[in-house]
Amino acid sequence: MRRIQAGNALSAFGLGFTVPYLYVYVAQVRDLGATTAGAVLAVFAMAALAVLPFTGRTIDRRGPLPVLIGAALLAALGALAMGVAGSVTAVVGAAALLGAGTAVMQPALATMIVWSSAPDARTRAFALQFFLQNLGLGIGGLIGGLLVDESRPGSFLLLFSIEAAMFLVLAAIAATVRMPHTPAIADARPGHTGAKGGGGLRALLGHRAMVQLCVLGFVLFFACYGQFESGLAAYGTEAAGIEPSTLGMALAANTAVIVAAQFLVLRFVERRRRSRVIAAVGLIWAVAWLIAGYAGLGHGSQAMATAAFITTYGLFGLGEAMLSPTVAPLVADLAPESMVGQYNSAFALVKQLALAVGPAVGGPMGAALHGPYIVTFVLFSLGISVLALRLGRSLTALQDHPYGMRSRVVARHAPEERATAGTAA
Template sequence: MRRIQAGNALSAFGLGFTVPYLYVYVAQVRDLGATTAGAVLAVFAMAALVALPFTGRVIDRRGPLPVLVGAALLAGAGAVSMGLAGNVPAVVLSAALLGAGTAIMQPALATMIVWTSDSTTRTRAFATQFFLQNLGLGIGGLIGGHIVDASRPGSFLLLFGIEAAMFLVLAGIALTVRLPRSLSLHELRPENAEAKARGGMRALLGHKAMVQLCVLGFVLFFACYGQFESGLAAYGTEAAGIQPSTLGTALAANTAVIVVAQFVVLRFVERRSRTRVIAAVGLIWTVAWLIAGYAGLGHGSQAMATAAFVSTYALFGLGEAMLSPTVAPLVADLAPESMVGQYNSAFALVKQLALAVGPAVGGPMGAALHGPYIVTFVLFSLGISVLALRLGKQLTPVQDKPALVSKSRVVAVHKPAEAVETPV
């Protein structure tokens, strides 16, 4: 687990070096224009949507380790080629490789974490992953910002080279991991023969709790992550008069809250109902959107508007810190033994869809329809609470509250009346 988490942190560190500057690199440094830069960002996202539907089945058949290594090598090749690319076809192909590689890593890493944890340690394991990802992205972006220079293309080649090196380090660390079979899902829970017989996607779509979790996940990512750098940023600059430099401060506040609060929040979260924690996140984000409404629609000073806008991002960070120990472990606990990779990939696909749709919807609304924009996302945040409480009715007591497992490891399957109890 320590090796997996270290590799995860280093890969996030490498991504932080380049992702914030990809648009500037393509549009200005390579002088390919804003249209090409927008196309590159779209290809980066679309590559994930194309790759993820096939990833889960490969993980379940071949195991997460070779998939992770292959994805890291693919992303490394994309990073190197992006640093060397000088024309439109080259940057588009590089974006496709980089986007596909980084997307495939997500379910592979999640499945490896599942394989090296059990129901009593999984919550903390996923919280640690989220913490290290944000820490790596934040430090990488900070250091990268001091290295990058739009007048020197060589500085970008250095950034992409460091990113590629981090992906190679991840692959190297992964190759040293020996997944402990004693903690694999084969020993932790009974084989779900019915789901296996019905087939992958058909079985997943027939699993009511997982379908509800995917719907909830889409709303979560659409209403938060999908607005960070699009709708909310447009709303802040247009309605609240926020300076572009303040957007960086707001994002830094978001990351700082996650880093500072993650393990404090974890102590509160890990012994409570997962669905009620998610419902509480919906209420916190409702308050965040109302504060954003005050920043843009209120009549206070510019300083008050700026403070309110930064506070919005900070509250989003608090909600994210509460979600990381709840949502990802719940996906793992819902998955049958033979379909862990497919469940993780399906949820990653839902996330990517939300991140693709979110900016397309939120960007124009945030820039032009200020009042309707705030009302829309207040309603979406309240919807998170409603969907979370409805999901709770589909879960077994142990799936919703893993703290019920104390001296005995109790692993519940899909029917509430069935459980397997194994002495530690």
């Protein structure tokens, strides 16, 4: 587990070097124009959508370890190709390799964490993964910003080379991991697993709780991550008059809240039903959108608007810190033992779809329809709470509140066990 988490942190560190500067690199440094830069970002996302439907079955058949190593090598090749690309064809091809490789890593890493963790440690394992990812992205972006120079294409080659090196380190670390022969995953799953009568996509679509979780996941990612660098950024600059530099401060505040709060919220999360934790996140994000509405539609000073906008991103970070130890373990607990990879890949696909649709819808609304934009996403956030509570009715008690069920079982049986031991003595 330590090696998996170390590799996860290093790959996030490498991504942080380049992702914030990809648009600038293609449009300005390589002088290929804004249209090509937009196409590169679209290809980056579409490549993920193309490979994820096939990733889960491969993970379940071959195991997550070879899939992760192959994805890391593919991403390293894409990063190196991007660093030397000088034509439209070359940058688009590099983006396809990089997008496909990084997308496959997500469900492979998630499955490795599930295989390598006992059920009672899984919540903290996924919380640590999310913490290290954000820490790596933040540090990578900070150092990358110090190294990058638009007047020197060589500085971008250095960034992409560092990114490729991090992916190669991830592959090397993964190659030293010895996965358990028997995955430590059977715990909260119901006896029938929700997957009778077949396997693959048909079984997943027949699993009501998983379908509900995927719908909820789409709304979660659409209403938060899908707006960060598109609709919310456009709304902030157009409606609230936020300086572009303030967007960087807001994203930094988001990362800082995640890093600071991740382990502080664990006790809160572990003591409550997962469905109610997700419902609470919906309420927190509704408040965040209302504060963003004040920043753009209120009559306060520019300083107040700036503070409100940064607070919005901070509240989003608090919600993310609550979701990371909640949603990913729930996907693992819903999956039949033979389909963990497919369930993780399906959820990653839902996330990628939301990240593709979110900017396309939110960007134009945030830039031009300020009032309707805020109202829409306040309603989406409240919808998260409603969907989460409905999901809770489809979960078993152990899936919805694993820690609470274990503590009640221990309390109920411990005296009986002691009495039995005393009789035997």
